[in-house]
Amino acid sequence: MRNLIAFIRKYSFFFLFVGVEALAFYLILKNNHFQGSSFLNSTNKVAGGIYSKYSDLTEYVNLKEVNNDLSNENKLLRENQLGSFVKVFSENIIVKDTIYKRKYLYTKAKVINNSTNKQNNYLTLSIGFNNGVKNGMGVIGPSGIVGVVKDVSANYSSVVSVLHRESxxxxxxxxxxxxxxxxxxxxxxxxxxxxxxxxxxxxxxxxxxxxxxxxxxxxxxxxxxxxxxxxxxxxxxxxxxxxxxxxDFRQLTYVYVVKNNTSMEVKQLESGRENGDD
Amino acid sequence: MIKTFITYPLQFILFVLFQVLILNNIQLGGTVNPYLYILFILWLPIEWNKAFVLGISFLLGLSIDVFTDTMGMHASACVFLGFIRPYLLNVLAPRDGYELNVPPTAGALGWVWFLQYATIGVLLHHSFLFFVEVFRFSEFFDTLGRALASTIFSLIMIILVQVFSSNTEDRR
Missing domain, CATH: 2.40.10.350 (Rod shape-determining protein MreC, domain 2)
Structure with a gap:
């Protein structure tokens, strides 16, 4: 017994190291495998606040590219508007407008932090569950997919970028x-x-x-x-x-969070299938 | 004593903010990124309690992790550096040991000593960090290459900061 105590005393620093390192790895594994709001990420008040203030300062640097992207997007949307189409046939046609039901809704968000130089990259957005953002929602940029929401706090949300090894x-x-x-x-x-x-x-x-x-x-x-x-x-x-x-992931400034109105329905259907024939 | 209570927390905050707001946005050829913040651990006084330094290292890494959404990654690498540091200091110790209250800087212990100390420290930290980041050994040389490249950039940053800070040290 005395030997054991002496042994632990002698290598106490090493055991402390192993203990703290185990804690760090526990955090890594927890972060990798569980979705959900944990306090220790960039969506918390301090980190999110600092990023948000800093992005207000640096926003002007990218203004030119952002304006360019937005006007390109506007052009595309304008082209798809009904007014830009000419009716080919002059006969009366019945438009059954009610067969269309809105499936996707978009919420504008500002990117306040973004990385592209790691193996697993994340973005932080300036909106959170106060604005209707939920875990697992998609995020799109001016041209295509950006990522999927992982953590949400009241005013910020963290997004797993497309530039993530596991995404x-x-x-x-x-x-x-x-x-x-x-x-x-x-x-x-x-x-x-x-x-x-x-x-x-x-x-x-x-x-x-x-x-x-x-x-x-x-x-x-x-x-x-x-x-x-x-x-x-x-x-x-x-x-x-x-x-x-x-x-261009280096220049993302404004993105859209996609809300799917029918996602609950799809999920219920799919989970029922996995559980067997009941 | 009061100086310690003000200087180190202030340095801590500055290193973290500089890292997450400025350096993390620098991208040099692919996925290479300088990590200057570990200079904080390297600069801690030699005679401080080992366990205390280990704790501070954990907190420093954790602070970076909170900002970069890489929970535990930097914390684990910093704890590793905090653990290795006393042994590194032992190996590099002058023949008569360190004098009391001498900081581990280039100004106090010379550039040759500091460069050895910083290179080994940064290399070990970065290798640990990059292997934890990919979480696999299958791309061993790829990961090692990135660690080496980042080490070079981090060292350049550390040397620059050390040059500027030792100028102010001399004036004091």
Whole structure:
């Protein structure tokens, strides 16, 4: 017994180190595997407040690019407005407007913190559950997917970026509707990898990749990336595709949080399927 | 004594803010990022209690983690540096040991000593950090390469800060 106490005394510093290190790793694992609001992240009052103040200061630097993005977006929206279309036939047509039900709602958010230089990148947004943001909502930028909300506090929310090694997003080829998953390889913030496209599909460089709509987080058909290079590795059945992201993640300033009005319905249906035939 | 109570907390806050607001936005060729904040741990007085330094290191890492949403990652790497530091100081100790109240800076112990101390410290911290970040050994050389590249940039930053601060030290 005395020896044991002496042993622990002698190596007390080492045991302290192991203890504190265990605590740190507990925090890492907890952060990796559980979604939910924990206090220790950038959505808390102090960190969020500092980021928000700082982004107010530095906002002007990117103003030119932001204006450019916004006006491009406005152009696209204007082009899709009913007024920009001309009726081809002059006969009367019945417009059954009630067959359309609003599925997605968008909330504007400012990016107050963003990183692209880590293996697992996150963004912090200036809106939280006071503005209706919930865990698991999608976030889109001026051109395509940005990420998925992970933690929400009253006034801030933290988003798992597309530039995160563990983030997988279901996308499809615009041309042929073949779907695969988009996952970052941690190398270049402008490029991402498309997996699970079978090798018999015809591809060309510059093909547009859009959201598949399967995950019901993002609206279907949102252009997200274009194919840059592709090859079939020896003895594989699937392509290895590198895609260029359409969003410039270094310059994201305004993004939209996507709320899906029917997501509860889809989730209930899918969870019922997993539980068996009841 | 009062100076200690003011200087170190102030330094702590400045290092954290400088890291999260300015350095984290710097991107040099891909995923290389300088981490200057660990200079705070390197600069802590040699005669301070080891366990106390370990605790401070944990808090410093945790503060960075809170801002970057990387819970526990920087904390674990900083704790590792805090643990290694006493042994590193022992290995690099002059023949007659350190004099009392001499800070571990280039101004006090010379550039040769400081560069050895900082290089080993930064390299160990960064390697630990980058391997915890990817959480796998499958891309061993890739990760090691990134750790080495970041080490170089961090060291350049540390040397710059050390040059400016030792100028003010001399004047005092």
């Amino acid at each position: 997988k997003i279901s996308v499809k080829l615009k041309k042929s509707d073949y779907f695969g998953s988009m996952q970052w390889d941690g190398e270049d913030y402008r490029l991402t990898v498309l997996k699970d496209i079978p090798n018999h599909v015809l591809l060309t460089e510059g093909d547009t990749v859009v959201t598949s709509g399967y995950s019901s987080i993002f609206p279907e058909g949102l252009p997200t990336a274009i194919i840059k290079t592709f090859e079939v590795p020896e003895g594989e059945n699937f392509y290895e595709i590198k895609m260029q992201l359409l969003n």
